[in-house]
Amino acid sequence: MDDRPVILLVGGEHADVVEEEFRARYDRDYRLETASGVTVALDRARALVADGAQIAMVCAEYRLDEGTAIEFLHHVPAIVATARRIALVPFEEFADAIEDLRAAALRRDMDTFFLLPRGPRDEEFHTAIAELLSEWGWSVARPQVTMTDVVAEPGDRGAAAIRDLLDRLGHPYRTLAPADDSAGEIVEAAGPGAELPIVRTFTGRVLSGATAAAVTEAMYGGFDTIPEGVIADVAIVGAGPAGLAAAVYAASEGLDTVVLERDAIGGQAGSSSMIRNYLGFPRGVSGMRLAQRSRIQAGRFGARFFTGRPAIEVAPGPPDEPEHQHVHVAGVQMCARTVVIATGVKYRRLGVPGVDDLVGAGVYYGAATSMAREMQDRDVYVIGGGNSAGQAAVHLAKFAGAVTIVVRRASLAETMSAYLVREIEVTPNIQVRTRTVVADGGGEGRLQWLRLDDVDTGEHSKTLADGLFCLLGAEPDCSWLPDGVALDERGFVLTGRDVPREFWVDGQPPASLETTMPGLFAVGDVRAGSMKRVASASGEGASVLPLVHTHLARLRARAFTT
Incomplete structure (x- = not known):
């Protein structure tokens, strides 16, 4: 039996060209199936699924015998929801079709559209195809090569x-x-x-x-491997998008850079199944892939990563080392001339004992991507109204029989990006319950049921549930920072002009991303007033570098005059 994943090619006038191009590149690792016409292709897809085949990708030429690729690809999720869906457009038709293609992509009738290959070594085309297959292989299939x-x-x-x-x-x-x-x-x-x-x-x-x-x-790399006596130019605490951006720019500019991370490199963004509005990724990028590439990029510039333990203290150096900051991790001390806090936020716990007792057994905090495959044909609930919750729901809907988003607010549009709201609206197996909270839940050994309460009427209903993914409002963990670091009323770090005036020096506020402790900076979601978006966190991580350079220059000048 041929158990290779299937790429289904649905051809029109250029069917021979499309098949030849795909066979030349993908025939070893994928089983290529061809069909012509909407009805024949849909029947072929149904037969493949009935035979137990995994369909990784469906590529349809724009003009088909019974309609367009848009009309055909719209029906594919009802047969196989996880396949990547692509329209292939001849160059001469692109200008006339572009508006319809864009509208179809927004409606999620397809994942994306490409120009037909235009000859040998059309690497732009094949790079895009390979990236989509890679994302499918990570999020849907089980890996063939394991580490x-x-x-x-x-x-x-x-x-x-x-x-x-x-x-x-x-x-x-x-x-x-x-x-x-x-x-x-x-x-x-x-x-x-x-x-x-x-x-x-x-x-x-x-x-x-x-x-x-x-x-x-x-x-x-464990913290125990940090060499004694090493003084980094910058220690970055947290390896989410903000910390990774800071690491890339610091290391690329020749600074001795270390990154300390308690959990997975990538932070919460690493669990996002697909980020579609990040600059430079027109087809979207998973949080995992973005974090992976950033880590490799920072590492190639010389940044060193140490993971697995939380930072428990940051303190100024002793009187004989006033230019140093000391970052303490359990059992280890790291010395650095500047410190960038990029610890992000953590999802708030639901606070319902019957539910929180089942974490890891049907109840998960943010782990939508990794657990989605286990939710095949099940009833799944997502709590939260932010982008992370929307991305989780859309991804889970490719596997689960039904996905319900539970949100206390009156509308998702209040807290979620418009592109995600649209995507949720057109995904048939997602429903949204506004002004609703999860009040109870339980099961024998794993989650089996939830009680949902209407915020306005107080009415409650009990429903069967196989999975609950909690992506509630985020809160920072700044309890380990020194008392002298000013926080706002919600516990986020104050920087720049947001710092209370009593902490200003000579009537001047700290630098824009600097805290009340000189040489200690805060970027990304942990900082008060930040946008709580991946792109803005990355921007702050990059923007902190001029401030770090200024502080380092001040330290050098001080050392020169003493």
């Missing part, structure tokens, strides 16, 4: 947290039951008395009783 093995019993909550971490890192892995033949060698390597879950990383290291923190520390 990490996770040995665990089914339903192990610790293993679920590890899988979520690996998914957010874009790190291919396989999960094995202890009784699987392939698991024997790994269990033996873990030694007598080993505890599940057991993880073998790509370095060959085997972890017994593994946790997500231990896995990320084993893969990307």
